[in-house]
Amino acid sequence: MPKKHPVMSTMSTTAKKNRLSSEPSPYLQQHATNPVDWYPWSDEAFIKAKEQDKPIFLSIGYATCHWCHVMAHECFEDEEVAQALNSTFICIKVDREERPDIDHLYMKACQLLTGSGGWPLTIIMTAQKKPFFAATYIPKTPRFGMIGILQLIEQIQKLWHTQKHQLITSANQIATLLTAPAQQKHNQYQLDSAVLDRAYKQLLLAFDKHNGGFFTAPKFPTPHHLLFLLRYWKRTNNSFALTMVKQTLEQMRLGGIFDQIGYGFHRYATDRQWTTPHFEKMLYDQALLIIAYTETYQITHNPLFKQTIQEIITYIQRDMKDPLGGFYTAEDADSDGEEGKYYTWTSEELQNLLVPADFRIVNTLFAVTKNDETHTVLPRQASNPQVLHHRKNLKQTAQLLGLTYEQLITTLRKITTILYNARKKRIPPRKDDKILSDWNGLIIAALAKAGVVLNEQSYIKTAENTAGFLRNNMIQKNGQVLHRFREGEAGIGGFADEYAFLIWGFLELYQATFDVGYLRTALKLNRYYYDHFWDKEQKGFFFSESINSVLPRTKQWYDGAIPCANSVSIMNLVRLGRLTTTSSFEKMADDLVRSISKEVLSAPLGYTFLLAGVEFALGPSQEIIVVGEEHLKDTQKFLKEIHQMFLPHAVVLLLSPNSDWSLYQDVFPFASSYEPVNKKATVYVCVNHQCQQPVTEISKLRKILK
Template identity: 45%
Template sequence: MIYKTEQPEVERKPNRLIYEKNPYLLQHAYNPVDWYPWGQEAFEKAKKEDKPIFLSIGYSTCHWCHVMERESYDDEEVARLINDAFVSIKVDREERPDIDSTYMRACQALIGSGGWPLNIILTPDKKPFFAATYIPKESIFGRTGMLELIPRIKDLWEKNRDEVEKTAMKVTSSIREVYRGKPGEELDKDVFNMAYEQLLTMFDEQHGGFDDAPKFPTPHNLQFLLRYWRRTRDIIALRMVERTLTGMRMGGIYDHIGFGFHRYSTDSKWLVPHFEKMLYDQALIAMAYIEAYQATKDEEYGRAAREIFTYVLRDMTSPEGGFYSGEDADSEGVEGKFYVWTENEIRTVLGEESDLVKRIFNIEEEGNFREEGRLTGKNILHLTGSLSEIASDLKVPVDKLQKLLDDARLKLFTARERRIHPGKDDKILVDWNGFMIAALSKGAQVFNEPAYADAAQRAADFILENMHDSRGRLYHRYRDGELAVPAFLDDYTSLIWGLIELYETTFKVRYLQTALDLTTDQITHFWDNEHLGFYLTADDAEEVIVRKKQIYDGALPSGNSVAMLNLLRLGRMTANPELEMMAMQIGQAFSHSIQQVPSGYTQFMVALDFAIGPASEVVITGDSQANDTKAMLAALRQEFIPDKIVVFRPGEIELPEIIRLVEYTRYLSSTDGRATAYVCQNYSCKLPTTDTGKMLELLTTP
């Protein structure tokens, strides 16, 4: 949907956020609200002045965060009330997921739902007693406005402190209870069937995806379903994946001109997106398309993944090699303005070609979507059929239509580039970069594209060289030369995931070594020795109400789910059963929660699928530059065989570095100087083979 708000041209004096590096905080640096960053100074001031904390959490590409900032935080009257009643703290949820997840849970406990902007009122000792998401300046449509709400809360604080304290203690206790956890028994493959059945009941047969509106991509649902299909050969599971990926690619949630996916669809048809673009979506969605391409050999899925990478490498990559976090939904104060087109604009740019493009992308003179029941005159480019279907209707060869469309798209892209661009969140987050390193590495393997491997290596090297402190500990965020926020579990797990994929792409041993080193650090500082599983924060990090553990796989997969698969893969690679045992203990730690609603834990299901097996270990030996070695690797990478690890022992080196980490490769050698595959499955090894077809047969036959 498209909204417009006016921002007055008034010169402001900066508040203390002007000294921060975070883009979201800097967006609020000229508000008249007396903002503090999260830190001891703000809490000491609140205690000293006996004021509650007004905690506002959002992120730089959040549309409604911008709306609230323009309406209220940049308004002198509202700011005066806020400054009088509260000590105000501004937090970027992407930079401080520990704070965000804690108070999002509080919001859900207080009002039954959540979202961003997230506004929480706390006692000076960080206990929440009031929560809301977007709050208008003035009361409207039954939603209390800031001008009315702030005096009410101030009055409550001053006159009913006992009630406030009672609410704060109750909410805090409920949060602690949630994160205390309830371990259960070891899970088996019956839970796969439960997860599948639940996804099936939520599946939108007509448009793909799960549930109604708003509709999120949630690519780990699709990756689980691909594994379920491979395990059971249930064709419905594959159909759910294909219908969803096709619907997403055809819909307005996909940027057909500049590529990449918007964050979610506000309707059930994938037509009207929330226009922000997030790095993690590009990475996770690309991986789902790559796996679908491997499973079906449908070139449209491969093309979708490659187009996502084109967008990321063009628009989301820093000069140093790291990947930026996101792009805003808004430009010039209007959500989606950069992305939508009038029929006249299309005709002006394309001339005679416009009739064909208008037909393909469903461009209408009066617009193709409604806002408040009225057509807007604006068009969101989308498809209502596949390119082959459109080509058939037009009686044009598909390759010719594709060429015409590519040429027209380039002209539209060039014209769009002259528009004012949405803002870019140029901070570099380790966890989201880890996802993209993994995705690019997968893409490099499957599409045999060295540029993707090079980009993945540059990002990994940038993080490893720049985002450690003098102790070797990892940091979460980098921007403008500044490291900030000690790393969370998700930073470790996502980066390790990326490094494992990067090793299997380049076979550079240093990436596998670093993955193992980071795993050791992760276990040392995040593992719960008493109740099992990994905490979100390190043992020496700040505790916000409670030190929590997370397993739910929401918009992003949880750190524990990713850690489980990492441990299994590293355990198999290095023949370390202790890592595999720790992976199984993660399942045990959260099994009670998972059994309640398995469909909420699909990244965990991906890990459990590997754990239950049959999983395979493949060691390929041979001359790294020889054609037969390259051919064997290429054949292996084309197939959808997700539950495997791959190790390479270069035959041209007598004592290659890999044997230091993977001791069992010491005695493996090429047969008659030819590329040779050693395949083991379910802890049982087959005879080595130089025949690529035989290798694949061994991997696909239990």
């Protein structure tokens, strides 16, 4: 049996446990034996703060955060620090992945106060939840210009007793500034293709022409930049837009940011060459990169991109899938007390595991010794652990070794299996085994899209299995979504990301299966999302359904590590409008765009997924209705042809001519008007609101779509 990965818990069986021990969050459980008298985010904590006249010490992090671990070991496990914290504050721990609403709000405060942000996030605030101090990592004692936590506690304690009025005044002012964006009036700017050109030019300036990706170090994947560029290429035929995507995806796959042995992408690279990663693996990165590689494969048919899709899916199905059907959140960067130890190799280890011929291949490809040009095996002497990353591409390596490309790939699979099995004997990184419905929505979208493009039904079945898990456990009958599932329990009301990402996932699943039940689920989720999150005055979706705070509900607009809910919602609404001929959805999308248009015009690089939705709405768009029985060959030929083409502005419907259309009036009120021509599978295509003559031949369909 394979070794079971440990979940995120560092609790001992003998240490005294605090209030966090009963919390389901793996991150909170990591701190359950701290001497700090932690509270979870709760009314009890704020009542205690008021009763005892203490400020709040709020610490926000997540289970796979390396510097969260460092601060925990250095400060929160330290008796001296704990005593000082307990006597001065009411201390609250928050898992940012469980409560992104709290994290977003106080990260905004941190950025306002310090000009930057990150995790661990440290906030000191009043019992009324109003912050007056913010920082990220804090050491125990002062170091390289950073204040030490003991020194900070002493200063805050003194200020609280001698200048409390000034601290409260400052907190009120900060709270007022945090409310300012919610008071902005609805903008009335119309975005057109000029803003797409500006976004492209900004990406061009930021592009690393030698290594792919954008900017310098640290370098993040940011797949939504790539998805925008693919659409810009399709719109303008600008070949360099496609070149930027291809180069970035190839360099990432060959770099150390990709786990060359166990597959899957690490969170980011610490250098501009993609060689040295920050080793944690996040589910959302895998999902968005599957989508980016899949769409680029549709265009290029590059076998490396297909291989990468398959490898990422192998990783998430093997290491991240819960038996019930959902996918886990993340894997830690640390193992055996050291960041990246699980993933690195010395040349001696490789020589011990591989026969000389196989080591020669590894040495040529990854340059694990200094003699890589001569392909000689060094004596087994001490060497530093290395992250495996390609120094040469596969075709160059095959030529150097006198092998065909296919022979090299076959041998590499054998070598990878040997090294993977050896690596499994190491202490693995801890796994955050909670299941988040929003990130699982992204995985459903990714698996459905990859399954269609690669004609791999098992991927679609996995997506359906995950969708079934969510329907049974996390999506309520009224359309409300719960955010987190762990150890048999679902909880925490969903946020905007839940609805946006799940609607995306169910739309992709409908396009992959043409099961109208998935489209109905997307519509049900969208109804609840609109009723409970939509700002009817200033437009746009609030991030939370409600927040138990004196601070306001906020909206998220910026596309950061993942696209924000409002950006994804624009694409969703346009697609829903085109699929169901419901113009009100497209009106909502237009309102969304207008409400943030001023900010987008000033800094389009921060809104590339939003702009991908704008690009779809601007057209030319395509509505493709295939009329035929799904199991018949002529229908399948049409569907296969459509799925192999990169059609980012298209929605596809499959209508069976023998269906009882009265059963579909709620979704497709127009369906009965489409009939097959001469009893053949027939395709109706509307381009930019103009419908073409129906076609029954593949060649004519190609002409229309291209």
